[in-house]
Amino acid sequence: MKFEPRYCEVNVNVPTHNHFREFIRLSLWLLGIVFGVYFVLGYAAEKIAERMPPKFEVAIATGITSNFAQSGFPRTSNYLQKILDSLVTPAEGLPPFTYKVTVDDQAAVNAVALPAGNIVVFKGLLSELKTENEVAMILAHELGHYAHRDHLRGLGRGLVLLSITALLGLSGDLPGFIAPSVLTFDLKHSRDRESAADRYAIDLFARAYGHAGGTTDVFKVLASHEGGIKRPDIISTHPDTLWRMQTLASYLQLKKYPIGPIMPLPESGVLPFLNDRKGKVE
Amino acid sequence: MITNTKGGAVEITNIETIPGKKITTHYGVVCGSTVRSKNAFKDIGASFKNMFGGELKNYTRLLEETRQEAISRMIQQATALGANAIVNVRFATSDVAAGAAEIYTYGTAVRVE
Numbered sequence: 001m002k003f004e005p006r007y008c009e010v011n012v013n014v015p016t017h018n019h020f021r022e023f024i025r026l027s028l029w030l031l032g033i034v035f036g037v038y039f040v041l042g043y044a045a046e047k048i049a050e051r052m053p054p055k056f057e058v059a060i061a062t063g064i065t066s067n068f069a070q071s072g073f074p075r076t077s078n079y080l081q082k083i084l085d086s087l088v089t090p091a092e093g094l095p096p097f098t099y100k101v102t103v104d105d106q107a108a109v110n111a112v113a114l115p116a117g118n119i120v121v122f123k124g125l126l127s128e129l130k131t132e133n134e135v136a137m138i139l140a141h142e143l144g145h146y147a148h149r150d151h152l153r154g155l156g157r158g159l160v161l162l163s164i165t166a167l168l169g170l171s172g173d174l175p176g177f178i179a180p181s182v183l184t185f186d187l188k189h190s191r192d193r194e195s196a197a198d199r200y201a202i203d204l205f206a207r208a209y210g211h212a213g214g215t216t217d218v219f220k221v222l223a224s225h226e227g228g229i230k231r232p233d234i235i236s237t238h239p240d241t242l243w244r245m246q247t248l249a250s251y252l253q254l255k256k257y258p259i260g261p262i263m264p265l266p267e268s269g270v271l272p273f274l275n276d277r278k279g280k281v282e
Numbered sequence: 283m284i285t286n287t288k289g290g291a292v293e294i295t296n297i298e299t300i301p302g303k304k305i306t307t308h309y310g311v312v313c314g315s316t317v318r319s320k321n322a323f324k325d326i327g328a329s330f331k332n333m334f335g336g337e338l339k340n341y342t343r344l345l346e347e348t349r350q351e352a353i354s355r356m357i358q359q360a361t362a363l364g365a366n367a368i369v370n371v372r373f374a375t376s377d378v379a380a381g382a383a384e385i386y387t388y389g390t391a392v393r394v395e
Contacts, residue, residue: 005310006363006391012355013315 049152054095054116057152061116068120073103076272080121083132084139090207091140093147101139103272109225113142113151126271128221132263133214135271137201140208144200150193198244199251211260212252219245292357293367293394300367303394309363313388314356318348320381345385349373352387365391 080101088099097117107124114120119142129135145151206212223241267273293300324340331338352373360368371389378384 001305001308003308007310008312008359008362010362012358012362013313 049149058116064114065118068104073272073276075276083136087140087208113145134218137215137218140201140204141197144197206257212257213260214262216245216248296371300394305392306395307393309365309391312356312359312391314352315386316351317378317384348385352385356387360391363391367392367394
């Protein structure tokens with residue numbers, strides 16, 4: 001036997017593929033999977049929202065409502081609750097919940113419909129409202145979301161996880177990464193649903209008060225808050241406020257509701273009522 | 283074990299000779315290696331399997347494919363050197379990272395007649 005040491009010119013154990021191309025390929029795969037999961041969860045959330053029984057909704061609500069502090073404005077809350085109760089009675093298609101409204105001490109000009117009939121109105125929005133018509137319209141709009149089951153769809157993909165945790169009997173605390181999506185809850189609503197909730201609110205207001213006076217005033221408040229800055233519709237989940245006003249004006253003409261009086265707030269000034277903070281005198 | 287390659291049949295054995303044949307030339311050591319990682323989706327399946335016990339077929343298949351790849355690379359090296367057999371073949375494995383392992387196979391490339 002002779003010994004002839006030879007060496008390979010090409011090392012087959014070291015692949016010669018393009019690392020950058022490989023990185024791009026894997027990144028695209030990963031993106032595809034992430035989007036796939038995102039859309040599947042979104043679809044599942046829609047289906048769950050359509051079929052979720054009210055009892056089950058009450059179970060998952062605990063974890064969400066715990067994120068919002070108890071109202072520090074008792075008189076204001078009582079006033080809002082009184083208006084809400086007067087709206088719930090004539091409302092149609094509402095799930096059988098006990099509807100409660102609380103005031104949240106945040107500057108956001110917004111209100112949200114949380115699961116199981118818990119409405120949260122932020123102080124930032126309340127302080128802009130000058131008439132009872134505006135207050136009632138805001139609450140009626142949120143009730144519209146309940147009637148159309150938007151409040152669950154708004155939870156989006158977090159709802160799937162919440163449902164699973166509730167099914168497993170885990171504590172109702174909201175997982176940390178879902179909380180932000182709940183705080184920007186309304187952003188999840190599509191523009192079509194917002195418009196539908198607007199129309200529902202007008203109808204409900206008319207049934208409760210016998211007229212539709214001052215129902216579009218609340219959008220003037222929102223428009224003034226936007227400061228004339230118009231986001232492109234494509235990235236805006238709430239329809240453009242001016243467009244909403246025009247749409248509702250034509251809806252009012254179609255429905256031919258009588259235009260009644262503007263009802264003032266029970267106390268002078270703006271909401272929340274002055275000196276209405278637990279343990280504090282403003 | 284005889285494996286056909288583009289260069290013809292390459293005989294592989296883990297003893298020092300090919301029985302009935304004579305080693306005429308010794309070319310040196312050849313080796314094949316590949317590093318494979320587990321698949322995250324197969325991990326999910328394996329974790330379910332762990333609940334009930336039994337063979338983790340996905341991992342069995344993964345390691346078998348990895349071994350075959352390492353052998354194939356070793357044979358490519360041997361044929362490139364002009365060998366028609368590899369003797370004294372050994373396998374080795376090492377952990378490279380969490381969930382990734384190397385299968386390394388090496389042997390002596392020879393010509394037999």
